[in-house]
Amino acid sequence: MAAPERIHLLCPQCVEGIDVMVYRSIDNQLPDVVNQTISGALFKYRCPYCGRKDRLEYDLSFYDSENNVWIQVVHEEAQIPDYVRALNMSSAHMGLRVRIVHDIHELREKLMAFVMGRDDRILEIYKYIAKSQFQSQNPGFILTREPFYAGSTETGDEVITFHGRGGKNQLIPLDESYYQLLRHEFSARISMEPKRYVYDSAWADSFAAGIS
Numbered sequence: 001m002a003a004p005e006r007i008h009l010l011c012p013q014c015v016e017g018i019d020v021m022v023y024r025s026i027d028n029q030l031p032d033v034v035n036q037t038i039s040g041a042l043f044k045y046r047c048p049y050c051g052r053k054d055r056l057e058y059d060l061s062f063y064d065s066e067n068n069v070w071i072q073v074v075h076e077e078a079q080i081p082d083y084v085r086a087l088n089m090s091s092a093h094m095g096l097r098v099r100i101v102h103d104i105h106e107l108r109e110k111l112m113a114f115v116m117g118r119d120d121r122i123l124e125i126y127k128y129i130a131k132s133q134f135q136s137q138n139p140g141f142i143l144t145r146e147p148f149y150a151g152s153t154e155t156g157d158e159v160i161t162f163h164g165r166g167g168k169n170q171l172i173p174l175d176e177s178y179y180q181l182l183r184h185e186f187s188a189r190i191s192m193e194p195k196r197y198v199y200d201s202a203w204a205d206s207f208a209a210g211i212s
């Protein structure tokens with residue numbers, strides 16, 4: 001694992017200069033790394049001057065040998081093709097589930113899915129369908145972001161969160177039988193698609209358009 005890097009930034013609230021740690025390359029050498037990443041604890045900081053708490057966002061690579069996962073966080077959409085080319089040319093990721101995600105929020109979601117033994121691609125399709133059902137059943141509810149999957153190894157609970165305006169969130173438990181139905185229906189077809197690394201809501205949209 002590359003050593004964490006100390007960087008200097010200005011607190012957005014009190015504008016004092018503060019030092020924070022960033023982890024540009026994360027792997028299992030870091031203790032409790034999976035839980036620390038899923039909870040977001042690795043990315044949290046607190047300003048020692050005014051007490052403001054926030055979470056850092058930056059590009060990083062995440063490698064988890066226990067769950068066979070390699071996830072690259074790339075915030076700048078225009079840089080993704082470069083990462084795809086580099087991944088296609090390298091054999092370092094053989095046998096791993098390789099994903100490119102757009103932010104740390106999405107990294108946490110993918111990691112939760114893998115830890116819970118889910119296929120993240122099926123979950124993207126699940127969320128796509130759940131979102132359209134939710135919107136037709138709750139016409140007054142304004143979604144502020146894409147639905148978010150979360151699972152807990154402690155309780156075994158899995159939910160899809162619908163984020164509404166003003167922090168009004170609605171949690172709906174994952175329907176196991178519906179997930180399995182989608183898995184049976186689409187796993188083979190997804191595997192036949194050209195190799196890719198980005199599986200997000202935009203991919204689910206285009207996948208759904210291709211089968212309807």
Ligand SMILES: [Zn+2]
Binds near residue numbers: 013
């Ligand atoms: Zn501050």
